Amino acid sequence: MIGYALCGSFCTIGRAVDAMEALKAAGYDIQPIMSEHVYALDTRFQKAKDLIERVEAITGREIIHTIVDAEPLGPKMPLDALIVAPCTGNTLAKIASGITDTSVTMAVKAHLRRDRPTVIALASNDSLSQNLQNIATLLLRKEVYFVPMRQDDPVNKPHSLVADFAAIPGAVTSALEGRQERPLFL
Secondary structure (H helix, E strand, O other), rough: OEEEEEEOOOHHHHHHHHHHHHHHHHHEEEEEEEEEEHHOOOOOOOOOOHHHHHHHHOOOOOOOHHHHHHHHHOOOOOOOEEEEEEEEEEHHHHHOOOOOOOOOHHHHHHOOOOOOOOOEEEEOOOOOOHHHHHHHHOOOOOOEEEEEEEEEOOOOOOOEEEEEOOOHHHHHHHOOOOOOOOOOOO
């Protein structure tokens, strides 16, 4: 079973859920996880209730959306891999710094303590500025892998990077084999 955690890059959640659907179609058993904000907030991109219904229909499982429910993912409910897609710059910084204050960061902490692959699909407007050091930190961390990414708008958002969400299935396969997908930056 793989975990699939969604964070609040609301404009990319649709593409992340499409990738989740592709993984399910490829035969993966998926445990969905959502940050508290994604689980509760309606945005101009989607209503929380509609997103919850879609994710639970795809996975056939209830969504983990609290710190308490995410904690057993490592010791009592081990996952083969954990995907964080989309991963915001805020969540990336917390993962790199070992901060555990959301359901997603707890899921990552619980999962990594078993030395299993965590796959990050970044979507952040500050990736090439404040968060660049966090990308570097996590590239050096055992069992952390990134989905290949690109600048989504180099002129108007020169510090922004967004993962190629269609590449998530390949990145998961590579991570399960202990390899980082290349090229990392498209």
